[in-house]
Each structure stands twice: as C-alpha cells, then as structure tokens.
Amino acid sequence: MSETPMRARAVVDLAALRDNVRALRARAPRAQMMVVVKANAYGHGAVPCARAAREAGAEWIGTALPQEALALRAAGDTGRLMCWLWTPGGPWREAVEADVDVSVSGLWALEAVTAAVRAAGRPARVQLKIDTGLGRNGCTPGDWEQLVTAARAAEQAGLIKVTGVWSHFACADEPGHPSIRAQLAVFQDAVRYAEHAGLTPEVRHIANSPATLTLPEAHFDLIRTGVAVYGISPSPEVGTPEDFGLRPVMTLTASLASVKRVPGGHGVSYGHTYATPGETTLALVPLGYADGIPRAASGTGPVLVGGKWRTVAGRVAMDQFVVDLGGDGAEVGDEAVLFGPGDRGEPTAEDWARATGTIAYEVVTRISSRVPRVYVGEGGEELPESHDAGDTGGSG
Template sequence: MSAVLAAQSTRDALLTTDLAAVAENTRRFADLVGGGAVMAVVKADGFGHGAAEVARTALAAGAGALGVTTLAEAVALRAAGIDAPVLSWLNPVDVDVATACALGIELTAPSLAHLSVIADGCAGTGRRARVHLQLDTGMARDGAPPRTWSALAAAARAAEVAGLVDVVGVMGHLATADEPGHPATAAGLAAMRRGVAVARRAGLRPRARHVAATSAALHEPESHLDMVRVGAGLIGIDPSGRTRLRGALRLTAPVVQVRRVPSGTGVGYGHTHATDRETTLALLPLGYYDGLPRAASGRAEVLLAGRRRRVVGVISMDQAVVDVGDDAVWPGEVATVFGPGDDGEPTAGDWADWAGTIPHEIVTGVGPRVRRCAR
C-alpha cells in the first residue's frame, strides 16, 4: 500500500432516516396510550430526522396531533401540506397570532401577557385562537407559576366568553420522568391536577390535558391523562434508558484517505495520540461541524470493513482519523458512524456516552453539509 492513497469515491457523508422505524415506534406508543392520544413532537426538524417526513409517518401510524416549539416550525409543516392539528408552545409575547389563526395552528398561553396578545390578535378576525394554557408543574422554566395560574385561567375564560379564544388544552411538563418513580414526578402530577381543577372552576373545559413526554408515557401510566407528547421516542430514544426502541437514524461517510504509518506517529492536533505499532490510518470527512462531538475524541468508534474501529487523535472541525490496524481498507469504503446497532455499529447512545451527553444532542447535532435522505 502506498503512503497516501487519494479517495476515488465522490460519495458524501449521508444521514438516512428510517421511516419504518418511526412508524414502528409510533404504533408502540399509540398501542400504549390509545389511538389518537399521541402528539408527535417534531420540533428541531423532527429531532434531526426531517420534520415533515417524521410528521407524515407518525400521523399515518396512529398519532393524532403534532407538536413543535416555534410558530415558524408549525408554518413549515403547513407549507409541506400537513393539515393535522399542530401545537406551537414556545413563542415570544409578540407572536404572529393572525398567521397562527389563519393556518389553524394552536398556541400556548404561558402567561397573562401571552394570552392578552393572542386575544387581541384575534379581535376583528372572526376567528378564535385555539389555546393551551401552560402551567409550570415543577421545572421553573416555561409555563405560568402556580401563583398566577388562577388569574390566567380567569382571563382565559373571559376571552372565551368574548369569542376570542377557545381553550382546548392545559399542558405541563415533568422534570424527572427520566427517573421512573422519582418523587418530583408525583409532585408534578399533583400540580397538574390542581391546575386543571382551578381551570374548571373558572369555567374552562379543556379537552386535552397533557403533561407526559416520552419517558413518562413509557413508565408513568398515571401521567397519560388525555394525550402524551412523544418526540424522542418516535426516533428511538427512551431518555430513561429502560426501553429499547428502534433507532431511526444512520450516519455514514466514505473513507477519503488511507495511509500506512510507523509506530510512534502522532495523529492530529496536539499529537494527543501516538501509534504504538505500525498501523493503517483511515480518514473520514466528518468533524465537529458535522456533529461528531470533540469530547468523544480517543473513545469513539465507527464500523468500518466489518469491525468496530477506534477514532484516534482529536476530532477536528472537518475530519476524524480511524485506526484500522493491519486490515485492508481502501478509499471509498463506507464507515457507519452511528445507526440503530443492528449490524454492530455504534448507536447515538454510544456516542452520547463517549461525549458525556445525551443521545438527543447527537441526533440533532448533525451539521448542514451532511446530505439527508429518508426511506
């Protein structure tokens, strides 16, 4: 083998979404909580899997509604021709209410200020905004704190009577559902029950009470209420790590260079790794800009030529080096960086462990120059 072999392949790094896996996972949740009671959360471009593709697949497999964070994400779903119920729950106070109403996009009201803007935005349009009141059930994050909840419920009822809004839901979120049985989950559910009772005393009749995300849907049956919001679970992640779901994403890249090096060769920036024997190094055209976390340097592995191979040296912005030992590897051969694990390849969970993070960050962190496809 020559010292350096230039790549002959023109194939790019490729991120492939397995829509059959999304469908299988969705059906699992629909069977668990009842058909139509799953809100498929497709925020952050469907957790990096393609929002429109994941949304269509989940709806066909039994989900009854969609959830996103921003209004822009919801508008993009409508532009893609998706007409299912869509809830957007994280918007500034000056959200474009007219657009939301025109497109039938539901909005959350986490504060009196948000509710006021939503009601004012509907005045004179002849349309009612469909609103989910959002209660802080223990995260000190989004949602109305309990001390303002009664006032928010009363104001929402007044806006209903005025013909400006229709309060269709009450929502919260659980801080510790990733740890089944954690006492904070029981406290959060109790806060949700109190909040719904307050809303009903104010004259509201929300039809969709929802507080559970993926982990709670899987492990806390009392949290199911009228609907569960499933995002990570759609694409194969149980944040609690207790349930095996089907991974839906595969990241591959071709080898672009191969070189034979002697023992003692320093690899990459800072020479944080030096070879302990004569060996072959393969170069992949992926780095931290493309979603390979730099913190995984020296620990991560890929599947190449039928075996797991360790990434050596520091992962740089555009490149990662893999030690293949004495095996024959050629430019153009394709490495699997992560996938569902069915063929022995690393998973997004493996990469998360190597980087000291969570799989959500791995699957949503793949950079824009990686080509995407869904099948």
Template sequence: MTLPPFPDGVPARAVVDLDAISDNVRALREHAPSSDLMAVVKADGYGHGMLPAARAALAGGATWLGVATAAEALALRAGLGQHVPVLVWLLTPGAPFADLVAADVDVTVAAPWAVDEVAAGARAAGRVARVHLKVDTGLSRNGVATGDLGAVVERLAALEASGEVRVVGVFSHLACADEPDHPSIARQATAFDAALGVVEAAGLRPEVRHLANSAATLTLPDLHHDLVRPGISVYGNSPGPLLGPPGRYGLRPAMTFQARLASVKQVAAGEGVSYGHLYTTTQDTTVGLVPVGYGDGVPRHGSGGSAGPGGPIAVGPPAARRVLRVAGRVCMDQLVLDLGPGATDSPGDVVTLFGASDGVPHGADVPNAQDWADAAGTISYEIVTRLAGRVVRQYVPTEGEGAS
C-alpha cells in the same frame, strides 16, 4: 430496512427509515391505548426531517403534531398537505400570533404577557384562537408560575366568554420522567391536578390535558391523561439509559449515519494524530480519514486519546466488521481512525457512526446513538438532532412512496 446505495460524490449521509418512525408510533400507541398521541417533530424532526417525519408519524397513527417555534409550526402547516392539530409552545413577545391563528395552529400561553398577544392575534386574524395553557409544575422552565396562574386563567376565561379564544388544552412537562422513581414525578402530578382544578373552577373545559413525554408514555401510564407527547421515542431511541434499550419497548432507531473513508495511509509508531496529539500511535499502523466532524454534528467531546476512548465507529464488511474508536481530536470537518497494522480498508469504504447493521437496527457490531452519547458525555437526543444540513438525508421508502 435495506440501506440504499451511497450517493456518488457525497462524503456523508443519514439514512432515515420512515417505516421505523411509523412503527414506533404504533408501538407508542400500544403503550398509551386510551390517549391521543402527539408526535413531536421540532428541531427538524430531531434531525430526521420535519415534514417526512411528520407524515410517517401520521401514517403510524399520530393524531397531533407538536413543535417548538412559530416558524416550525407555519412551515409544518404549509407543507403537510393534510389537516391535523398542530401545537406550538415556545413563543416570545412579538411572535406572529395572527399568522399562527390564521393558519389554525394551536398556540401556547406559558406566561402572563402571552394572553393579550394571543387575543390581539385572534382579532387580527378574524378567528378564534385555539389556546393551550402551559403551567409550571416544578420544572422551573417554560410555563405559567403558580402565583400567576389564577390571574391568567381568569383572563383566559373572560376572553373565551367574549369569543376571542378557546382554551382547548392544559399541559405541563416533567423534569425527571426518565428516572421513574424520582420523587419529583409525584409532586409534579399533584401540582398538575391542582392547576386543572383552577382551570375547571373558572368554568373552562379543555378538550385535552397532557403531561407525558416519551419516558412517561412508556413507563408512567397514570400520567397519560387525554394526550401523550413522545419525542425521542418516535425516532426509535430510548428516553434515557435508566429505562433500557429501545427494543424493550418495541422501538427501533430510524437513523443511520455513515461516511466514506477519504484516505488511508501508513503512520509510524510514536506519531501524534490530529490536533493537540491527544492520541499517539503505539505501533506502526494504518490510519483512515473520515470526512465528518463537529461541523457535521459529530460531537468534539467524542475525541479519543489520553482523556479516554473516543466515539465508536463500525468499519469493514459484515463478515469482518470491527468497532473502532476515534483516534485524536474530532476536527470541524474530519476525524481519524486507527485502522490497525495490516488493515485492508480502502478510500471510499463506508463506515457507520451509528445506526443499522445491514438493515438490523442496533446490531451488536454497529454503534447506536446512545453509544455516542456515552462517549461524548451527553444524551442521544443531542446526537441525532445536531447532525448538520450538509449531511445528505436519504429516505426509505423514497419520499413520495409514503410510509407504511
């Protein structure tokens, strides 16, 4: 990817490589060649833009799309311009089931209360509701509990017999798939098989069974079933440090986050930098102001100073690039870099918080999202997803050209 020109008057941008998303989906399909693939585009496509990411994923061979909320599902269906199965899984009482059913969105039953609301939505919409039953196999989060499963399945079977719903899927979610040897994986797989037995005993014949997230798609082929549901890996990030870098799996990061230096000035030795003076200069030096902060999605835990090194940022042209650490507290709208004595950096110069090194993702001289996650004590998912709306998105290829 060749990065486009930095827009005039814009302090920060996130460049999204749509071809990378398409290529990542192709690579993921190679890891699960016998299964359909649902690209998860919730949370605005993990911060990459829901609709552009969805189109790029479909261009790469995704056969389903998945989102968390009703609003996401309806916006996706309205804006996509093509028909593809869309599943929504995180719904609350009073959700717009009739609108979802009318829009041909697959809805999830993850708790007993949802059965009757889905049926009412189907009647109001005047069409059969496509339902996926989510079972809790050990995550203790969203999903029908084992003790409620029999009654929920019995009720769904009755509604399918009366023509109000069609149970097209059964799924669950793994707690520790990013730790391939974790004993909970086998327990959850066994619990999922048991739940499928309950469903089949009731006479239901779902089209798709799905359990595998990104980590399981890449490392646990026995759990691929009919459909895999990768999320973070669609965007070229590894599901976790224990699994190794994304390149190991043929993935490349799709997002590059950059800003322009707002000012450069001299600061004497012994001066405190930013709120709380976490960082104190050790020599006469040059500091640069980067106009992004936690209001833009830069984690405040990426502050640097007495408590440890801050988040990494690449500074300077390719021939003289260096990776520096945030000096002092990350503020709402800005952060500071100690550029070093004699630095020749100037206001307007571009710095890269994470992403591509002159078109080469995860170049040795440019930090990646995992580097920032390590500095902030979090995960790469949060780093890319939290970028705020005021960070301008640029798409390569330009939207309208499509993704290869």
C-alpha cells in the same frame, strides 16, 4: 438502496418511525398522541417524519417554535398542530390564521394572542401551560387563577377557545423520583381549577416520552412523545429501545476519504494528542464538528469500519477525523458507520452519548444540514432527500 456516492449520509427509516409510533400508541390506547418534531424532528427531518407519524395514526404534531409549525403548514400539514415556545413579537397572527394551537404561559402571551385574533378576524386555539415544578415555561400556581380568569373572559368574548391544559415533567426519566407525584398533584389541581372556572379543554397532557413508557397514570387525554418516536430510549438506565419495543430511526455513515500506511510515532490530527503506537493504517472519515460530530468525541468516539469497532484517533476537526485500523486494511470509499440501530454490530447513538458525556437526544439532533438525509420507507425503498419545511440544520 441507491449506490450514489456520498461523502456522508444520515439514513432515516420512516418504516421504523411508523412502527415506533404504533408501539407508543399501544402504551396509551385511550389517549390521543402528539408526535414532537421540534428541532427538525430531532435532526431526522420535520416534514417527512410528521407525514410518517400522521400515517401511523398520530392525531397531533408538536413543535417548539412557531416558525417550525408554520413551515409544516406551508408543506401541506393540515392536522392538529401545537407550538409552545413564544417570545414577544412572535408570529401570533400567522399562527392564528394557520389554525395552530398556541401555548400561553402568562398574561403577556394571552394579550398578544388576543391582539392577533382581532387583527386576523378569527378566534385562536389556546393551550394553557401550568408550571408544575420543572421551573421553565408555564404559569406558576400562584398566578394560575389570574391567567385562567383572563382566559375564560377571552373565551366568553369569542376571542379564543381553550383547547388544552398542559405541563411538563422534570424527572419522568427517573421512575420513583418524588417530584413526579408532586407534579402530578399540582397538575390535577390546576386542571380542576380551570374546569371549575368554566373551561372545557379537549386535552389535558403532561406525559412526555419517559412518562408515556413508565407512568400510565399520567397519560390523561394525550401523550406527547418526542425522542422515543425516533427509537431512542429516554431512560437508558430503565430500558433499551428494544426493551420498549422501539427501533432507532437514524443511521449515520460516511465514505472513507483517505487510507494510508504510516510508521510508528506518527502524530494524528491537531495537537498530536494521539501518536501511532507502531506501523499502522490510518483511515480518514470526512465528518467533523461542522457536521455535528462532537469535538468531545476526540479519542473516544466509536466507529465501525471493516466490521470492527474503532475509536476516533486524536482530535475531531471541523470537517474530518481519523481512525487507526491497526493491522487491518481498507479502501478509499469504504463505509464507516458512526451509529445506527446496532443490527450490524455498529455503535448506537447511546454509545456515542456515553463516549461523549451527553445524551442520545443531543447526538442525533446536532447532525447538521451538511449531512444529506436519505429517507427509506416501507419496503426499503429510498425516497428523495428532503430539504423542505423544518430542515434548519438539525443542530439544537
């Protein structure tokens, strides 16, 4: 790895990502696989991660926003690609022209996509979403008949092809939760109704990362994996990444910007919520909440410096925070490791999640574009940093 000095870096291990894709595919050998790269691939970089996922055999890439999907197309992705979070006035025509599968949850969206089809002069690929109980996007069961009927009419008119029927679990990360069986039943009823009405979807899918790992009966034709691809357990109470055969992909480090001896009773950072208990060494880590480090990590966030776990001393500021090294020494430029796979004894994203009262999804996704991504591939080579499609800062 290059020794180019950097204030901070997020090293993204694409070899680990490929291995995670293969491990997840092995959980559902008869299903196709969609790798979700929304929110800049959960902060890891949409384009490099999508490419690596394709190389590992993922047939589909998924995004939330149509702009994310179009950015992938602009970067050269030509495979099956789906996006699902639409609002009125969205780039429907551009998505149709780019051969993106678009999700439709209601009549307004179906009308928008058929209007785009007429403008584009080519049919659209549409996936119908049923709200099986999550209560977010998706057509309610009571309106499903109307949506399916309208979609079938549009298909018969040559305007669209319904390529999928799909949904999303609310509590798949809690195996045995009663909502899981209830949602599966609603989903199966919705699929049967759509097929009885004459639709022939290529893929039926409801399995997210936790369902992929723990609910084989939900795999259907396609598994839709997000956070697990990046080596984070979607159900920490059920199993660690290692338990699921996964490896965390991102390692976040910084170079110490200041090291100094101070006396006891020395206040640290805004508000002096921390004062040194005695003479000690303070080290300055040049990362703050503008970089995605939660302010909630004040006084709690774990950091590896000099081979030992330290804790954020005082408040996290916009650009920096302090750790108290006690009787240990350090040099300016020494490495501070905020999180990684844990191989060197460093904290993991899950450790940061526990320390800040959130989930590991948020920890990695919020790392901002101020932190360069450095891509490491097969054989440990370092790849150029990517700021291309999808790099919108990684903050969710």
